[in-house]
Amino acid sequence: MPFEKITESPSHYHDLEKMSIHDLLVSMNREDQGVPLAVERAIPQIERLVEAVSDRMLAGGRLFYIGAGTSGRLGVVDASECPPTFGVPYGLVTGIIAGGSKAITTAVEFAEDSAAQGWKDLQAEGVSASDSVIGIAASGTTPYVIGALDACRKAGILTGCITNNPGAPVTEVADFPIEVPVGPEFVTGSTRLKSGTAAKLVLNMISTSVMIRLGRVKDNRMVDMKLSNDKLVDRGTKMVMEQVPGLTYEQARDLLLRYGSVRKAVEKH
Template sequence: MLKITEQESNYRHLEKMSVEEITKNINKEDQSVALAIEHALPAINDLINTIVDKISTGGRLFYVGAGSGGRLSVLDTIELPTTFGVSNDLFNVILAGGKEHLIEAPEEKEDDINSAWEMLVQHKVNVKDIVIGISASGTTPFVLSALKECRKNNISAGCIVSNPNSTIAEQSDYIVELITGPEFISGSTRMKCGTAQKMIFDMISTSTMIKLGRVQDNKMVNVKLINDKIIDRAVKMLMGNTGITDYAKAKELLLKEGSVKKAEDSWKNNNKSTE
């Protein structure tokens, strides 16, 4: 396979560039990321539709990753319970070295060919679920070994990779190849590859939550009421959705019901009964 991610940068002698030149060239390279994603949209859409089907029938999503891609998937998944009011175990991450060592970046763990599947088994992964491998190179042993076991056990598997025709793609049912080209610093896949991965995670989680009914119009109607800023936003959301004009009354109803969606449903039901 051709490892585009390991090819030499299109730029030389970076140390001789001014800050203005460095940022201009990084920005130029970053602009190619959205175009690479656009090219991959059909594959991304197939993957998202499968995730929605799996979760709608009682399944879960598991990301399996190491390095920057794995850590970025953790950052995405930890936002979902608050933003969309879903359970913590709907989107999961199997991270090389364990999520508890997230900030330590134990890169040597990406060569571990046993622990990924062991962690999936601990989570009781089954045929209802879908497992997505994340690997810029498309060859990470930690990820590859997990997908091989998924195939043996008839568990649906997808991948997000940045090289074509990779060994990880060979073990995947749903293949997303984000070919972003050589990095600004040769081989530093935390840059364009990482940016592309973050954008894909946003697409997957946001699209899935919308299709699961966790968003109404363009509003986070199931957001968890965890601080004053969110409560204030939710009160105003409820007022806009229902026509309630009294802020204090809307806030009281919101806090009683626990979410904008539940408060709105309660308000509608009560108004129907008084008509």
């Protein structure tokens, strides 16, 4: 079966500029409703990748996301949220985007077209055979991502990918490919829409599941979260009170601030 780039297929909707605001919103929402179902069908693939990545990280490895444009930004966002949410060191999960940090807020022209630069960017982060690298590419044809994963496989590094086109070239260089076909975009080819939403959902599932397997969640609580603002201190205080009955709010807060995390406050008490 020849490779078909579904992400470039024509939208099911026409004359968008003639639609009312209400019809635009209703139509986009209707399209979005199919995204979770597409992700659900990919759960067996996601499960295999999470298991492999978790095993590597339990053995001391790190996790890298690599992508371009929207895909790269989504990886950077997911990676940047792991330290404050789960209390892991910065660098344990790293997002790399074609064009560097500037590309997070500003499009860097042709950055995704270099098949060699992705591997160079990974090497600059000290990637090694103990690590895992997940390429994110809605189209599945991004040279920056494909070249990086190909080099990783040759170096014995575990590879995975997230794409919205089944059978895309990126799947051929991924040990654990995840394919989430969400169909044509509302605006033809605008993969920041359904494809981006699907990638965000899958990244949520990967990082959260991995962190739970690493022991960074107790029951359903973020017991290692960083206390970086008053809201989180308040949340942490109440968590300590739940786990240590009899403490007043002030006592629980003092314990939390003294030891720096819910986990340590409860253990030390």
